[in-house]
Amino acid sequence: MSSKHHLRLPGIAYGGDYNPEQWPEEVWVEDMRLMREAGVTMVSVGIFSWALLEPAEGVYDFSRMDKILAMLQENGIAADLATPTAAPPAWFFKAYPEALPVDRDGRTLSYGSRQTFCPSSPAYRKAALRIAGALAERYADHPALAMWHVHNEYGCHNAACYCDTSAAAFRTWLRARYADDINALNHAWSTTFWSQWYYSWEEVLPPRATGADPNPAHGLDWRRFCSDELLSLCTAEREVLRRAAPDIPATTNFMVMRNFDALDYWRWAPELDIVSNDHYLMSDDPESEIDIALSGDLVRSLAGGRPWLLMEHSTGAVNWQPVNRAKKPGEMRRNALAHVAHGADGIAYFQWRAARAGAEQWHSAMLPHAGTDSRIWQDVVQLGADLKALAEVRGSTSPARTAIVWDWDARWALEQPSQPSGALRFQDLVRDWYVPLWRAGVAVDFVRPDAPDLDRYRLILAPSLYLVDDAGAANLAAFTERGGTLAVGFHSGAVDENCHVRLGGYPGAFRDVLGVRTDELFPLLPGETVGLTGEVPPGATADLWSERLRLAGADAIASYTDGSLAGVPAVTRHHHGNGTAWYVATRPDPATLAALIDRIRQDAGIQPERDAPAGVEVVRRRGTDADYLFLIDHTGKGAQILAEGTELLTGKPVSGTVTVSPGGIAVVREPH
Known part of the structure; x- marks a missing residue:
């Protein structure tokens, strides 16, 4: 976020989505009282209120929103005011049925839920900017307004539309990308294969359903286009809001979480004044606390290392998974403060009051169906007090000397059909390498392959970088030559930015380094495994991947013990320039991979933030005058950790060690 555009709220922001339109007005008074009791400082309003704000085209009714914002102001609660464009009203689709989205199989989807619009629809864009402009004109100077909330979860349900309007927009995007040269597109997509050559732009379509596997370069450009098309909607709304209120920051909520990969957030983040994120736990993840940490580190990195806002998570169960588990005692508090540990300067939930009807009626909320006589409410009030006690943490950063390469192009390309293995999943491969660092309490940033400032790091890991362009590959090689340590995972560097295989042998772009x-x-x-021997733990194994590798200057650290590749190197180390480059050409078992990552980081001079028992998360945020050491026990056993300063949640001095209660959290202010 720029220095001009920041959230002008004291301390850590706290609140959630507020949807009073779902309730009679007499409930609103109780909401205000309970928000004050819980310590709520900001709520998001208007996210899904388009049908009420604009009951007919060009006809507005702001009476309800006027009352809501007035009540928030009177009660000292700031408003994150949303443009309601994620859910166009029924009248819009009756008037503009061509704005409905079309799926890959050619089916036109109906309205009746949310995000059922074509991102390329001119009618939708016009209507969205009109309602955004009406809101901006009316509320730009409202004293309750603290932030603009543009749309909601872009791409959550309509990341791609395959209609003729989208096809035309795709061609316009391609003409800009390839300088209006159809032969440049043919070269990039290698359309001589399967007689796919195009002689005119009008022949180019979205990658609709076909009888065989699609062209991977075509599919990759489509993913890029879809992300950019939604981004153009976001920036257009932001500009409408910015013209009316240039000093009010604008955000939109990302979805950096498992299984969502629709948008290239490296391209989105610079367009926002404040980066915010939604994060929900997956019930089938036995260590969801690791996903929270990974997500938080990635969002903080998208924000350029600056603090960010958690715009949505859940107090308990969600409603959209096969089985929606409730959170265990203490889990909600640990989740929230873990987000703060990893850089969040605001904690918010979906939603304030649990809905009694509608598609999300079984989604948890800050005020549950059971009301205030509930454990969730007690936890909500306690968390409000915790965040108030941590007010001084606001604005502090999280310095790291280790980075992991994350690239949406590489992710999209890897997960196209017709790979050597259909079991390769980008986020799973990255998480495999992130876990040992998390367990060791090592601070981690995420970077693009072409990031300009890699020398701030000692160690860079690229667990999965199937696609990399020449500039990104050269950037990582230069980092190594200058003395850094680089570790690369299998099937990396294999293709260029157009999904063309790099000839001459694998791992393509990284062979020399x-x-x-x-x-x-x-x-x-x-289910197939191979044994590993060498400088690895006894009984080491690997699965998923192997390759016939030969040394070209590197040293073998581990080799296969059996199978058709017995004796072939599986892990190597190479001195390149003034640095060291490691290659992990298989997927070692978790214990072996952990030992390997620990060795690589120790050789690079990377040490944990603080010695702690297994299962106790250790994270540091750095302020101007002090550091803030977050200690979170995920084991239920508690711990004693070396620390010196003041424990902020209790206000007690710490001399020598701090006690982390079973399943609890301690946050210690330590002088520099």
């Missing part, structure tokens, strides 16, 4: 060459890939079948 890694000092290895592979001539053939040997992915492993489900």
Whole structure:
């Protein structure tokens, strides 16, 4: 966020989505009283209120919103005022049925839920900017207004539309990308394959359903287009709001969480004054606390290392998974403060009051169906007090000397059809390498391959970088040459930005820096494992992937013990320039991978933030005059950790050690 555009609220912001239109007005008075009791300082309003704000085209009714904002102001609660454009009203689709989205199979979807619009629809864009402008004109100077909330969860349900309007917009995007040269597109997409050559732009379509596997370069450009098309809607709304209220920051809520990969947030983040994120736990994740940490580190990195806002998470169960589990005692508090530990300067939930009807009636809220006589309410009030006690943490940063490469192009390309193994999942591969760092209490940033400031790091890990362009590959190689440590995972560097295989042997773009060459890939079948020997723990194994690798300057650290590749190197190390480059050409078992990552980071001079028992998360935020050491026990056993200063949640001095209660949290202010 720029220095001009920041959230002018004291301390850590606290609140959630507020949807009073779902309730009679007499409930609103109780809401205000209970918000004050819980310590709420900001709520998001108007997110899904388009049908009420604009009951007919160009006809507005702001009476309800006027009352809501007045009540918030009177009670000292700031408003994050949303443009309601994620859910166009029924009248809009009756008037403009061409704005409905079309799926890959050619089916036109109906309205009746949310985000059922074509992102390329001119009618939708015009209507969205009109309602955004009406809101901006009316409320730009309202004293309750603290932030603009643009749309809601872009791409959550309509990341792609395959209609003819979208096809035309795709062609316009492609003409800009390829300088209006159809032959440049043919080269980039390698359309001589399967007779896909295009002689005119009008022949180019979205990657609709076909009888065989699609062209991967076509599919990759489509993903890029879809992300950019939604981004153009976001920036257009932001500009409407900015013209009316240039000093009010604008955000939109990202979805950096497992299984959502629709948008390239490296391109989105610079367009926002404040980066915010929604994060929900997956019930089938036995260590969801790791996903919270990974997500938080990635969002903080998207924000340029600055604090960010958690715009949505849940107090308990959600409603959209096969089984929606409630949170265990203490879990809600640990989740929230873990987000703060990883850089959040605001904690908010979906939603304030649990809905009694509608598609999300079984989604938890700050004020549950059971009311104030509930554990969730007690936890909500306690968390409000905790965040108030942590007010001084606001604005502090999280310095790291280790970075993991994250790239949406690489993710999209890897998960296209017709890979050597259909079991490759980008986020799973990255998380495999992130876990040992998290367990060790090592601070982590995420970076693009072409990030300009890599020298601030000692260690860079690229667990999965299947696609990389020449500039990104050269950037990582130069980091190594200057003395850094680089570790690269299998099937990286294989293709360029157009999904063209880099010829001459694998791992393509990284052969020289890694000092290895592979001539053939040997992915492993489900359940198949191979043994590893060398500088690895006894009994080490690997699965998922192997390759016939030969040394071209590197040293073998581990080799396969059995199978068709017995004796072939599986892990290598190469001195390149003034630095060191490691290659992990398989997926070691978790214990072996942890030992390997620990060795790589120790060789790079990376040490944990603080010694702590296994399962106790250790994170540091750095302020101007002091550091803030977050200690979170995920084991239920508690711990004693070396620390010196003041424990902020209790206000007690700490001398020598601090006690973390079973399943609890301690936050210690330590002088520099």
